[in-house]
Amino acid sequence: MRSRLWLYQGVAVAFAVSTAIGCTDVTPPTEVAATVAVNRNAAALRVMNVNILDNCDGPSFNAAVGPGTCSRTSGINFAQFLNLLGKHQTVSSYRFSPAGFTVHVGQNIAAVDLGGEVHTFTRVADFGGGVVPLLNTLSGNPTPAPECLTLPGSEFLPPGATDVESVGAPGTAKFQCCIHPWMRAVVQVVP
Ligand SMILES: [Cu+2]
Numbered sequence: 556m557r558s559r560l561w562l563y564q565g566v567a568v569a570f571a572v573s574t575a576i577g578c579t580d581v582t583p584p585t586e587v588a589a590t591v592a593v594n595r596n597a598a599a600l601r602v603m604n605v606n607i608l609d610n611c612d613g614p615s616f617n618a619a620v621g622p623g624t625c626s627r628t629s630g631i632n633f634a635q636f637l638n639l640l641g642k643h644q645t646v647s648s649y650r651f652s653p654a655g656f657t658v659h660v661g662q663n664i665a666a667v668d669l670g671g672e673v674h675t676f677t678r679v680a681d682f683g684g685g686v687v688p689l690l691n692t693l694s695g696n697p698t699p700a701p702e703c704l705t706l707p708g709s710e711f712l713p714p715g716a717t718d719v720e721s722v723g724a725p726g727t728a729k730f731q732c733c734i735h736p737w738m739r740a741v742v743q744v745v746p
Contacts, residue, residue: 602663602719603656605740607712607732609670610648611636616672626714627671640693645737651676651730657743664720664742666730668712675710675733676718676740677702685733696736703733 611625615632631639631648639646651666658664666676675685683700684691691697710733712718722728722744732738 600662602665603658605656605664605666605676606652607666607668607670607674607676607738608648608650608652609672609674609735611671613671625671630671637693640690640737644693644695646735649732649735649738651732651738651740654740655742656740657745658722660723660725660744660746661721664722665717666712666720667717668714671714673711673713673734674738675703675706675712676720676730677706677710677733678720678722679703679729679731682729682731682739683736685731685736687734690735694735694737700731700733700736703731703736706733 610630611627612630612632613625613627615634616625617623619633631646636646668674679700679702681700683698683703684696685699685703691699710718720730722742725744725746728742728744730740730742
């Protein structure tokens with residue numbers, strides 16, 4: 556009787572060991588690592604979309620600043636826009652959406668201009684002013700961000716255009732519009 560019990564326990568132990576070994580065989584550590592790497596690559600390939608927004612009123616903006624300044628047919632008129640900016644240092648309808656988000660290293664960020672004006676989505680070391688002195692003064696950003704002063708023409712996005720950016724190292728990355736410097740995004744970049 557006793558020997559049968561031992562035999563039974565021995566079979567159970569052997570079964571448990573073989574099952575454990577079987578599990579290890581099915582999912583070796585190298586395979587787990589490869590799966591994680593594939594998932595990371597998939598995350599990096601997904602595009603993070605950012606909308607660049609404004610609500611300029613074409614007729615008043617084009618009359619005040621020049622033809623082609625704003626392609627929208629209606630919105631906030633130019634005098635109201637300057638008035639709001641002087642009061643609040645920001646015009647909330649001019650913004651990046653979302654203004655804060657997380658991406659992986661190398662993941663594409665596609666910023667599309669859905670407004671009526673030209674905008675930029677420019678990475679800067681520190682937020683600062685842009686290339687329009689009046690808007691810098693009214694928004695309280697008297698000193699331009701250096702990156703805005705050396706920006707190639709191709710970085711200025713007309714309505715409907717998209718700028719694709721990515722960040723090559725983990726940390727915090729800042730993006731701003733070099734025309735309307737209160738338009739900002741803070742991006743957390745993770746491995
Ligand atoms: Cu802008």
